[in-house]
Amino acid sequence: MAHGQKSHRWSLTQGSFSLALGLSLLSLLLLTVSAADEYDYYSWQSDNFHNGRFYTKQPQCVDIPADLRLCHNVGYKKMRLPNLLDHETMPEVKQQAGSWVPLLAKRCHADTQVFLCSLFAPVCLDRPIYPCRSLCEAVRDSCAPVMETYGFPWPEMLTCDKFPIDNDLCIPMQFTGNHVTQPPVSKACPPCDNEMKADNIMEHYCASDFALKMKIKEVKKEKGDKKLIAAQKKKRVLKQGVLRKKDLKKLTLYIKNGANCPCSQLDSLGSNFLIMGRKVDQQLLLMSIHKWDKKSKELKFAIKYMKSHQCPTYHTVFQ
Template sequence: MPKVPGAIMGLLLAGFLGSSSGASAEEYEYYGWQSDHLQGGRFYAKQPQCVDIPSDLRLCHNIGYRKMRVPNLLEHDTLPEIKQQASSWVPLLAKRCHPDTQIFLCSLFAPICLDRPIYPCHSLCQAVRDGCSPVMESFGFPWPEMLKCDRFPLDNDLCVSLQSPGNPATQPPVSKICPPCDNEMKADVILEHFCASEFALKMKIKDIKREKGDRKIISQRKKKVLKMGPLKKKDLKKLVLFIKNGANCPCNQLENPNSNFLIMGRKWDNQLLLTVIHKWDKKNKDLRYAVKIMKTYQCPTYHHVFQ
């Protein structure tokens, strides 16, 4: 069977659902479908439905088609669950680790609504994994088992194919900045990372070193805890953070360490990893607002995949 390029999936959807003839997704009946790649022949008890992609499903907003299949291809069977789980991947899009990241993830979280499930091709999974797994690892997340590429069909099957194969000139530039240092100072972004991180602090930096390809950041004694997470009192006395594989990548915030910083991070493999760093700018309204509501902010409940 031919591959399905993501760029034409919207046209496929319009054609299949007969949008020009007035037919709607809800007019099609589904008698159960078999997920023969991811669930090993598992039948869903709940009949799939075609629904509008919600405007607050940020991961797949403006993906190129309007209708999605529920349950999706990751066994999420309600829209609240899908939105909750997909939210944990939004920060990865901002890292621009591969131009097809959104196409790949949305083919699973918000699959196009056709008469059978359309999976991402094996090659699409591999390309996104190879581009994004180093970024994920810098945040303390390995490539998850549920996205293991051998779960997806080879490229001679009907599947969503790679859109940006091997032509750097046509791909958006990938930032070389250390991932924790490359984040917008906007309230919603700060809160997304606050929810995704296990701990958050206001602190000053005492020293910065390079160690085995990582960057090692040693804090000064005085600090304010905004989110304790897995930190213990002994951690706070001599806090040491690492930017994984960050010995040589640029980080503007660390060029002038003699100021206060908003620091967020995660504990992984007995190390405290720095996931976000912002200069503590009292004049920045977004920072002031985000910090003000952190204590009462209701974070979504994510599976720990990439948050």
């Protein structure tokens, strides 16, 4: 998470609602999402003291901006601010939410967006509605292994026992394991499962400590990881970051827990590659790999854009 991340001590409302009412949260949301568009402003039940923090402004309903990429297509148009992660301003929401956008592309769980947006951009209701503990656990169990591949642990602020159990009013799982429309989970190594799109390349570029154009001499397995040994030929440095000269001379990268997952880019090592990575515990982890296709307009645009692009200042949670 970002350095200096605010402490999130949530006193989750534990008021239970009788099942005899026959109102699941899904139907509640369907009824209120359209109504939320009518809100310009709403007040809390008492004052602007909430979750142990004093806010300078009462919670209010605001439009979900188009550049809040994590949630702008989540299914409703307005969100409460401050949100349920104690972000008080929209720039803060955008800054922190942006680091989670790539997790959606990994399709690690069908409810990833529902879970994250329930916290980053909660729907406007007369009380905060948190995700159910089972929803958190399902997303965590599916997505934490993907995050670990990149050297990111499941963050403390999303510890699932902070959330209400399922017999309370909370946001449940939308997709179950038997749901036929659940998106398929890719079996490819996460760093190898990225589209050759300029936006995608730039997201990884900004989240990575370094970026190189280089050849790979050999691929090995080592203690459950996939080990990439760079060729000694000259490397083109696109972003040096934490890399030192001695790192460049004998460059070795790892796909964490990737010994047995496929990486089609590495089936043939004859070409150059666009390599992006992070340094974690003195080990260089591969974040993204693309074959260097000279004919790719997306790649050409991204490489040109790297020269002038100012990356966001947030520290990413996941990429």
